[in-house]
Amino acid sequence: MPFSELDTAAVARTLSQIAEKPEDVVDAYFERREEIELPPDDEGPGLRAWREEGFAIRLVRDGKTWLATRDVVDGRPFAEAVRQVARALPSATYPEPALRPGPPLALAAPELLDFPAAVTRAVRNHHVGFPVRITVRRHRRWVQVVGPRLVPGAESETFYSVTAEMAWGRHGGLFARLDAAAAESVAAATVSLFRARQSSPPERFEGAAVLAPGAVAVLLHEAVAHALEADVLARGGNPELAVGVSMAAPTVDVLDDPSAAPEGVRRATDDEGAPVLRRWLLRGGVVEQPLADALWARTSPVLVPGAGRRGSRHLPPGPRSSHLELLAGDTDDADLMAGEDRSAPALFLPEASRGTLDPLSGAFALHLPFARRLRGGILAETVGPCVLRGRVADLLTRVAAIGRTSVAAGAGWCAKGGQKMPVWATAPMLRLEGVTVTPDGTPD
């Protein structure tokens, strides 16, 4: 751990000098990040490595935040930064605690080197072959939060991001491990894009849609998690008023549980040092516990901290989800695909490339690189890029059935507010009735 030798007690004592009011939030956030990337063969330079460390000092008082950040971990800049955020005695001199981060690690990630070839082999196992440009990156992050009274344990995360580029499309994914399953996941996605490359987008479609776990993950992230972030709710009014609102079908239970995320990205505390919790976002389709950080938790007893995340020390934390779970239902996958009326038209949505939510209007769009028609519950022809559209409150009430097998549903990047963060999900398949899917492309 790079921060095992920080004098956290001295840091806490210094911070306590600027926390003048009982309701003040004051903390120091120490961060080290390391990323190593193997670019595609045809790109120079070869291995790329980024290593950074620094800290942020924050004071929150009466809804106002003061933040001072540095790109170095050392006593003098620390004292300077404390002086910059202090309100009562801005010209005071603060003690310089001993801050010695651990030495840098060797810039090597041998596990990256074999991955592009593993994907190529996995693609061939699907009896096809085409050029794919693979970029693979290892992300490591160590975090130590120190408050004036509490010093939670240090946290660390390690995961991998992979981008596959082809002439007809692009696929990206995040993985907790860079193993054969990850290679097969990338290969399967690229093969699907290859096979769908000449498919035309469908005509405007109204009917049932069956979402595979990967598409469910994006749906949950946009339509449930973003919609229930305290700062997003505040754009439309008082966030606590969302609690108790029926937002989805009664069969829908959605949680955010960072402690149940895949090994390597599992967390016990958030980026503000607050313990994470198994947070019921929706229980029985009803909003129970919006996502909140320390700042928003100060505004209402209904909002509980533990979901504060920050993409960088240079930006303040905000309420965000980490690992979403849609609890499994009781429908077999085959019944889910068939629906009650087997003759009714339906689409199968294997994956989503991105989703968007307008928090004020609730308008939601899930962009799909391709889809498959379902005929009598059987997968039929592939259709090209399309968009599942609707309003959140309406769309989630159209959940007709939930699969009984939950799986790790992939993960992706969320870039809300310019803070890029990984998000993870566990979900089963889902059937929506009476939804609208339109072609994704230029206008009529």
Next chain:
Amino acid sequence: MAPSSPTAPATAAQLQEILVSLVRRGWPDAEVLMKRGRSRRVELTTFTETSAFTQEQAWAVRAGHHRGSFFAGGTGEPHPDGPWPEPSGRAVRIPEPAPVPVWNEPSDFDAPLIGEREGLKLLESLGKELAAELPKARLLHAALEDGSSESDLANSRGLRTRSRSRIATLYLEAAGPGRPEITASLYLAAREARKFHPPALARRLADRLAVLAQGGPPEHDTGEMLLAPPVATHLLCALLPLLVGAKAATAMSGLRDHRGRIGSPHLTLIDNGRLAGGAFEAAVDGEGMPTREVLLIDQGFFRQPLLTWWQSQTTSGSPSGCTRRAGWRDLPAPGPTHLYLKPDPKIPVASLLGAVAQGYYLIDVTGSPRLDLTENRFALPVCGFAVQSGRATAPVAGAWLCGKISQLLQNIVGIGRDLAFHPLNGMIGSPTLLVSGLELRKG
């Protein structure tokens, strides 16, 4: 104005020590960048107010030999002994030093960063101006960042440069009156935060909110299209694959007409890394190569693409310093700095509007453009006004401006004097354009 200051002796010695260490390891192609910066950020949301002060200090190294190379970057100060990754993949290209023409550093590089109170006051005044322009409209999110930085660059070929930069950005998101609330956003860049003009920005946001709230799309219409700078710059940015790099000339050749023109005589396109007052004004680019003005399209005739020193070794055209390096984390990459359509100083926008017998005045974009170079087609979601006899008759929203790329370039019939830059892929600038032969479709 003063010439740019030289690298401090201690920094020069540090750069030299690292270069020597890299070369001794058997990596003759080496480059070291050291960068320091500071910025003030103030942000208002519906319920929160944030003030942040950031000091950054970082470095980046590219090094290798003919069999492979690496890139490493980090915060703090680099150590001559690394640790460094093992070179792999392709070799790295490092430029030879080139003479840098005289350039005087703008005096506003030394202006102090905006203060916390001053910044918050600017954002608050934007909110008030917006409410005055459009009652019940409100700012949802406003973020102002004002920063400055100094970079020292050295490479194993003997290149040594120092450059400073100064830039401020402003992001605004507002909601209009009515239910459901319509939102609109702006993202702007200028050299200094004090150059943002709250009344003008509030007016622009209010116009857009009003149009989006009241406007509807036409089913399918043609006519003369008056494209305000935000619309024209987004189109120009989408055309960058035709303008930047070694493959640009080939891509552009398909758009030539029988006289060899790719655009109307009104179309003159320039990139200039030294543009006076520009947000990215600098004497050298991200690899230390001298910047200059390059004429890419001259009165409709394509002259050359924008080329870096290494692209010009295999492509016809003179190079310019057009390698951008947004931050220490970024690898150098070719791209425009200030790419703009030359305005006509004699033509006010009002006279272009007056010339529209039947058509549309498109004031802003509402999404990303779609461009298909192989099919020679583009589409851009837009909003604005329907125009009859030079007068706005109805707001238009939910519409797409569509047509052939060649038509867009060839059918420019008028160009205004109101050159404005937008931070897109580099600073992209355009005055208002009057274009015929395009279509407006329902989105």
